Amino acid sequence: MSTVTLTTENIDETISAEGITLVDWWAEWCGPCKQFGPVFEAASEKHPDVTFGKIDTEAQQELAAGAQITSIPTLMAFRDGILVFSQPGALPAAGLEQIITAVKDLDMDDVRRQIAEQDATAPEA
Numbered sequence: 207m208s209t210v211t212l213t214t215e216n217i218d219e220t221i222s223a224e225g226i227t228l229v230d231w232w233a234e235w236c237g238p239c240k241q242f243g244p245v246f247e248a249a250s251e252k253h254p255d256v257t258f259g260k261i262d263t264e265a266q267q268e269l270a271a272g273a274q275i276t277s278i279p280t281l282m283a284f285r286d287g288i289l290v291f292s293q294p295g296a297l298p299a300a301g302l303e304q305i306i307t308a309v310k311d312l313d314m315d316d317v318r319r320q321i322a323e324q325d326a327t328a329p330e331a
Contacts, residue, residue, distance in 0.1 A: 209250050212259040214269055220259055222287040226309055227257040231280040233264050239279045242296035249302050256306060283309045288317060
C-alpha cells in the first residue's frame, strides 16, 4: 500500500479507523524529512495491513498546530484511534520496523484500561 496524503478533510476518519495508522509530519524544505520519506514509503509497501499517511506541515498548518508539531519529521502511530506513539526525528528503516512491530504487539485492552485509570485519577479541570 502506498502512502495517503492526510488533510483536514480526511485525518479524523483515517486515524480513528480500526487498525494501525502511521503518520509522517514533514515539509518539503526539511532535509531529515527527505531522508525519512523513502524509508516510510518502503515500509508502506512492506506492511499492507498498516495505513501510512503523510501530512505536509506547510500545506496543513492548522493540523500541525493542533497536533503541537514543533519538530519535523515527527512520526505518530495510532491504533484503533488511540495515539500510542509520537516522536520527532528521522528514523532508520530498522527503527521504523521496531516501532511497527511494537504497535502491532500492543495489548489494546490493556492500553484502554490504562487510559481509563489515568482519566479516573486526573484532577477535574
